[in-house]
Amino acid sequence: xxxxxxxxxxxxxxxxxxxxxxxxxxxxxxxxxxxxxxxxxxxxxxxxxxxxxxxxxxxxxxxxxxxxxxxxxxxxxxxxxxxxxxxxxxxxxxxxxxxxxxxxxxxxxxxxxxxxxxxxxxxxxxxxxxxxxxxxxxxxxxxxxxxxxxxxxxxxxxxxxxxxxxxxxxxxxxxxxxxxxxxxxxxxxxxxxxxxxxxxxxxxxxxxxxxxxxxxxxxxxxxxxxxxxxxxxxxxxxxxxxxxxxxxxxxxxxxxxxxxxxxxxxxxxxxxxxxxxxxxxxxxxxxxxxxxxxxxxxxxxxxxxxxxxxxxxxxxxxxxxxxxxxxxxxxxxxxxxxxxxxxxxxxxxxxxxxxxxxxxxxxxxxxxxxxxxxxxx
Numbered sequence: 019x020x021x022x023x024x025x026x027x028x029x030x031x032x033x034x035x036x037x038x039x040x041x042x043x044x045x046x047x048x049x050x051x052x053x054x055x056x057x058x059x060x061x062x063x064x065x066x067x068x069x070x071x072x073x074x075x076x077x078x079x080x081x082x083x084x085x086x087x088x089x090x091x092x093x094x095x096x097x098x099x100x101x102x103x104x105x106x107x108x109x110x111x112x113x114x115x116x117x118x119x120x121x122x123x124x125x126x127x128x129x130x131x132x133x134x135x136x137x138x139x140x141x142x143x144x145x146x147x148x149x150x151x152x153x154x155x156x157x158x159x160x161x162x163x164x165x166x167x168x169x170x171x172x173x174x175x176x177x178x179x180x181x182x183x184x185x186x187x188x189x190x191x192x193x194x195x196x197x198x199x200x201x202x203x204x205x206x207x208x209x210x211x212x213x214x215x216x217x218x219x220x221x222x223x224x225x226x227x228x229x230x231x232x233x234x235x236x237x238x239x240x241x242x243x244x245x246x247x248x249x250x251x252x253x254x255x256x257x258x259x260x261x262x263x264x265x266x267x268x269x270x271x272x273x274x275x276x277x278x279x280x281x282x283x284x285x286x287x288x289x290x291x292x293x294x295x296x297x298x299x300x301x302x303x304x305x306x307x308x309x310x311x312x313x314x315x316x317x318x319x320x321x322x323x324x325x326x327x328x329x330x331x332x333x334x335x336x337x338x339x340x341x342x343x344x345x346x347x348x349x350x351x352x353x354x355x356x357x358x359x360x361x362x363x364x365x366x367x368x369x370x371x372x373x374x375x376x377x378x379x380x381x382x383x384x385x386x387x388x389x390x391x392x393x394x395x
Contacts, residue, residue: 081295081316082234088271088296089237098270101292101317104180105273111173119166181273185255185287190248190323191341193257196265196278196300199307203246206343209332215242217310240297242314249323250293257345258284263305269298269313277302283345290317 083089087099096113100106137143185191193204203213218231218241235241248254258267258278268275276286300311318326324334335341 081293081318083236084294087292088294089240090270100271100273101290101294101296102272102274102288103291104177104288105271107173107180108177108273111177115170115173119170123166182286184285185253187341188337189253189255189287189341191255191257191343191345192246192248193259193345194267194278196258196260196262196267196304196311198262198305199300199311201242201267201300201311201313205327205330205332206345207335207341208327209330210343211330211332213244213246213330215244215246215312215314217241217312218243236295236297236312236314239309240299240312240314242312245295245314245316247316247318247323247326248290249320250290250317252320252323253287253289255285255287255341264302265300265304265311266302267298267313268301269296269315271296272298272315274298275301293317293319 086094087101090098097109100109138146191205191207193206195202195204200217201215203215205211217239218229218235220238221230224230229243231238231241256267256274256276258265258276259282260278260280262280264280265278266275267278272288272290274286274288276284278284294317296315296317298313298315300308300313302308304311327334
C-alpha cells in the first residue's frame with residue numbers, strides 16, 4: 019500500500035514539473051511556424067497594472083477619441099484639423115491660397131474656351147484670321163504662369179524647410195521601425211525600451227477570449243493594440259527605418275509622412291500642440307498586409323508622459339539635455355537585435371574573449387530578406 023502511494027506521489031510530482039516547465043517555456047500566445055506569422059513579438063517590458071486610473075489596458079494613458087479630430091470622418095472633404103505648427107500653416111496655405119488660385123485659373127480657362135468657341139465659330143467668322151504671332155499675348159501667357167509659380171514657391175519652400183528642421187536640445191526621440199506588417203517603436207532617450215503595435219481585429223475575427231477592437235480603441239483598421247505616447251508642447255525627433263521593405267510613417271493630423279527605408283535613418287521633427295488621440299497608417303505599398311499597419315498616437319501632458327515612461331521601465335533625462343544616444347540601423351552592430359543575440363549567446367556559453375570574428379557581409383537587416391509574414395500564401 020505504501021509502495022503504491024509513493025509511486026502515485028512520484029508520478030504526480032513529475033506531472034506537475036512538466037506542466038510548470040511547459041508554462042515557463044511557452045511564449046505569450048501560440049508561436050506560428052517560421053515564415054507565416056505576421057504578429058509582432060510581445061513587449062519585453064510589461065505595462066503598468068491596468069487597474070491604475072492613469073493607464074488604459076495597453077499601459078497608455080486612458081485618452082478618449084475626440085469627434086472629428088485625429089481620425090478620418092465619413093463624408094468630410096478636406097484636410098484633417100492640424101495640431102502642429104507646420105500642419106496649421108500647410109492647412110492655411112492649402113485652403114486660403116492654393117484652392118482659390120486653382121479655382122480662379124480653372125474658371126478663367128473655362129471662360130476663355132467658351133469665348134473662343136462662340137467668337138470664332140464658323141458662322142460668326144467665315145474668313146479666319148491669318149495672324150501667326152501676337153507679341154503682347156505671348157508675353158502675357160509666358161510671364162503669368164511664371165509669376166504664379168514663383169509666388170507659390172516662396173511659402174512652399176519655407177514649409178519644406180520647416181518640415182526637416184533639426185530638433186532642438188531636449189527633444190523626445192521616437193524611433194519608428196517598419197516591419198511586415200506591424201510597427202515597433204523605441205525611445206532611445208528614455209532608457210531604450212521598445213513598444214510593438216499590431217492592428218486590433220474585429221470581434222468576429224478573433225478567437226474566444228482574445229482582445230478585439232472596440233469604439234474606444236479607435237476606428238476600424240486604425241486601432242492598435244499598443245498606442246505610442248508622446249508629450250504635448252515638447253519637440254519630437256522622429257527617426258524612421260525598416261527591417262525589410264520600404265514603409266512610410268504617416269499621421270495626417272501632424273502633417274507627417276516620412277519613409278522608413280531599410281538601411282537608412284530618416285529624420286524629421288514636430289511639436290504637438292493639443293492633447294488627444296491621433297491615428298495614421300503606413301502610406302507606402304509594402305506587401306500583402308500593407309493596409310493593416312495602423313499608427314495610434316496619444317498626445318498627453320508632460321507629467322503623464324513621464325508617468326507612462328516610468329510604467330514602461332524607462333527613465334526621464336535631465337530637462338534640456340541634448341540627445342547623445344547612438345541610434346544604429348536595424349541589424350547593425352549595436353542595434354537592439356544584435357545586443358539581444360549577444361546576450362543570449364553569453365547566457366548560453368559565456369562571453370568569448372580575444373577571439374577574431376568574421377565581419378558581417380552587411381549591416382542592413384533587409385539584405386538577407388528573411389521570409390516573414392504570410393506573403394505569398
